[in-house]
Amino acid sequence: MLGPNRKFTEGLFKVTTHRDRTLTVFSVIILLAFLFYADRNFDSYTVRILENIAIFITLAVSYNLINGVMGQFSLAPNAFLAIGAYTSAIFTLSQEEKLRSFIIEPMLWPLSVISFPFAISLLLAGIATALVAVMMATPVFRVRGDYLAIVTLGFGEVIQVLANNFLSITNGSLGLKGLYPYTNLWWAWGVCIFTIFCTVRLINSSYGRAMKAVREDEIAAEAMGINALRIKTFAFAFSAFFQGVAGGLLAHLITTISPSLFTFMFTFNLLIIVVIGGLGSTTGSVIAAVLITWGNEALRVFEEPSNFFGFQYEGIPGMRMILFSVILILVMLFARTGIMGRSEFTWEGLLQWFRRKIPALKV
Amino acid sequence: MDYSFALQQLVYGLTLGCLYGLLAIGYTMVYGVLRLINFAHGDLLMVSAYMAFFGIAIFGLPWPVSFIGSVLLTALLGILIDRGAYKPIRKSPRINALITAIGVSFLLENLGLVLIGGRPKSFPMPSLFSGSIVVGTINIPALSIWIFIITSVLLVLCVLVVKKTRIGIAMRALSRDMETVMLMGIDKDRVISFTFALGSSLAAAGGIMWCMKYPAVEPFMGVIPGLKAFVAAVLGGIGNITGAALGGLILGLAEVLIVAVEPDWSGYRDAIAFFLMIIILLTRPTGILGERLPD
Numbered sequence: 017m018l019g020p021n022r023k024f025t026e027g028l029f030k031v032t033t034h035r036d037r038t039l040t041v042f043s044v045i046i047l048l049a050f051l052f053y054a055d056r057n058f059d060s061y062t063v064r065i066l067e068n069i070a071i072f073i074t075l076a077v078s079y080n081l082i083n084g085v086m087g088q089f090s091l092a093p094n095a096f097l098a099i100g101a102y103t104s105a106i107f108t109l110s111q112e113e114k115l116r117s118f119i120i121e122p123m124l125w126p127l128s129v130i131s132f133p134f135a136i137s138l139l140l141a142g143i144a145t146a147l148v149a150v151m152m153a154t155p156v157f158r159v160r161g162d163y164l165a166i167v168t169l170g171f172g173e174v175i176q177v178l179a180n181n182f183l184s185i186t187n188g189s190l191g192l193k194g195l196y197p198y199t200n201l202w203w204a205w206g207v208c209i210f211t212i213f214c215t216v217r218l219i220n221s222s223y224g225r226a227m228k229a230v231r232e233d234e235i236a237a238e239a240m241g242i243n244a245l246r247i248k249t250f251a252f253a254f255s256a257f258f259q260g261v262a263g264g265l266l267a268h269l270i271t272t273i274s275p276s277l278f279t280f281m282f283t284f285n286l287l288i289i290v291v292i293g294g295l296g297s298t299t300g301s302v303i304a305a306v307l308i309t310w311g312n313e314a315l316r317v318f319e320e321p322s323n324f325f326g327f328q329y330e331g332i333p334g335m336r337m338i339l340f341s342v343i344l345i346l347v348m349l350f351a352r353t354g355i356m357g358r359s360e361f362t363w364e365g366l367l368q369w370f371r372r373k374i375p376a377l378k379v
Numbered sequence: 380m381d382y383s384f385a386l387q388q389l390v391y392g393l394t395l396g397c398l399y400g401l402l403a404i405g406y407t408m409v410y411g412v413l414r415l416i417n418f419a420h421g422d423l424l425m426v427s428a429y430m431a432f433f434g435i436a437i438f439g440l441p442w443p444v445s446f447i448g449s450v451l452l453t454a455l456l457g458i459l460i461d462r463g464a465y466k467p468i469r470k471s472p473r474i475n476a477l478i479t480a481i482g483v484s485f486l487l488e489n490l491g492l493v494l495i496g497g498r499p500k501s502f503p504m505p506s507l508f509s510g511s512i513v514v515g516t517i518n519i520p521a522l523s524i525w526i527f528i529i530t531s532v533l534l535v536l537c538v539l540v541v542k543k544t545r546i547g548i549a550m551r552a553l554s555r556d557m558e559t560v561m562l563m564g565i566d567k568d569r570v571i572s573f574t575f576a577l578g579s580s581l582a583a584a585g586g587i588m589w590c591m592k593y594p595a596v597e598p599f600m601g602v603i604p605g606l607k608a609f610v611a612a613v614l615g616g617i618g619n620i621t622g623a624a625l626g627g628l629i630l631g632l633a634e635v636l637i638v639a640v641e642p643d644w645s646g647y648r649d650a651i652a653f654f655l656m657i658i659i660l661l662t663r664p665t666g667i668l669g670e671r672l673p674d
Contacts, residue, residue: 159664181646344482
């Protein structure tokens with residue numbers, strides 16, 4: 017049944033006025049000014065958290081595209097991160113560094129001599145990840161979409177197996193070390209803003225409307241002339257591209273990557289982010305990515321020994337994950353819409369809120 | 380590769396296949412009835428192993444009591460998971476149920492990690508299951524024989540329950556058309572609870588035997604077997620119990636024999652199930668014994 021879905025039609029008639037565009041450009045400038053300030057004045061720990069937040073926003077926004085907007089349940093982000101991280105790392109490592117770290121087996125010939133600038137390696141990471149996504153989507157989307165969950169979950173495990181065994185490409189369990197820390201605030205937030213821009217433009221285009229139509233009712237959408245298989249594959253590859261790029265950023269932030277780094281934990285964190293933000297809402301993903309990434313740092317107190325009002329607390333590792341899984345289940349059971357539901361931030365909405373709250377303000 | 384080596388590997392493959400099969404039956408029943416990939420199913424294997432372990436090692440119960448208690452408690456846990464986490468969202472889109480299932484699975488794993496700790500515990504093996512029988516040149520562990528017998532008995536029982544009893548008929552009806560079944564005056568939730576109980580107790584039996592074969596109990600031990608068992612269920616044809624057992628056997632044999640033939644590939648063992656899954660989806664998505672279900 018394709019009922020009159022209010023949120024759906026609202027998306028159809030979204031108009032971007034001159035005013036909205038000015039406001040958006042203006043707020044991006046404010047964000048950049050803040051980053052400039054942060055770059056100069058904040059300590060390295062805070063800067064690191066800010067970089068993490070940007071990478072997680074990139075991941076969450078692209079993950080939300082496939083899980084929320086397209087309505088297909090993928091569990092691949094950790095695999096895509098791994099592919100992106102390895103691809104970009106292989107291309108940025110210098111020839112000498114590769115000679116030095118590949119001690120078990122020398123690196124495969126063409127890869128051992130190629131080195132690219134960081135930007136090109138990120139692009140290649142994105143492209144490689146998107147190609148893998150297309151290869152995975154082809155068998156999966158021929159049948160029921162929920163096989164995607166198990167195939168992508170399995171793929172996350174297989175990627176670790178492959179990374180451990182392709183010694184001449186990935187250096188096995190030793191991993192790749194000594195990556196140059198290219199990722200700074202500008203790279204992280206630049207990619208983040210670019211991802212949000214591309215994703216929002218895609219969602220508001222006819223492709224985005226086709227995705228929502230397939231999510232709501234695949235048969236009805238096909239009857240309207242939408243090629244569901246193609247649009248699903250496209251959405252999957254699009255989201256994989258940005259996850260691959262984020263993987264490249266992450267690799268050059270932590271500078272050492274190994275197969276055991278890319279566990280299901282990443283995917284689980286992202287799943288919580290998109291669910292808490294509201295499945296299908298890009299705004300929600302951004303808000304939740306900030307909240308959870310910051311909260312993940314703040315909640316470390318539960319896992320470290322501390323002293324609460326005279327009570328000695330030993331600190332239990334794993335507490336955060338229990339907390340997060342309980343939150344995930346509770347949100348799914350009692351607050352399914354998350355923070356934003358499926359609605360998006362609009363300047364009009366914000367201005368109206370201001371008009372209601374502060375009647376004196378004439379905007 | 381000579382004759383006896385092949386037979387020896389066949390024994391190992393069959394043992395592993397039986398365990399995958401037991402786990403796959405639970406997946407296939409829940410998926411058949413609810414169209415839900417119950418991600419927490421693999422973790423039930425871990426829970427049952429811990430319960431049997433604590434029964435023997437901490438409470439000093441004789442092993443049959445401990446094993447049966449573990450199976451019953453795991454069945455109860457299966458019902459609780461369904462009632463607590465899946466029942467409230469039965470009407471909402473499928474993706475919500477999948478997310479909840481992931482949440483439950485992660486909760487179980489991390490509860491295990493926090494409450495019991497991540498250090499693997501070695502499982503005490505009752506003497507009945509240790510030792511082995513030598514037939515000619517091949518060496519058959521007693522445990523393998525027991526696993527084969529127990530799996531066969533449980534499979535036959537399970538098929539009988541589903542084919543012959545009233546609740547089994549209700550289960551099969553439910554997998555075809557939920558609304559009509561409810562119109563017939565059948566308590567849907569009771570049938571679903573029964574499905575979870577049956578599937579979970581099979582997983583528990585599999586979990587205990589898994590621990591005797593690979594005697595290390597740790598909180599994440601259920602993840603990979605769970606994943607592979609789902610592949611086995613798809614391979615056999617999802618929704619089909621005999622198919623699930625057959626899929627488990629094929630997967631277990633494939634994993635053991637491929638590594639036996641080409642020992643260099645032993646690193647890729649965990650990837651075999653994944654590639655098998657891709658091949659099934661490309662060639663025969665309904666599995667070996669599966670029929671095309673009305674969707």
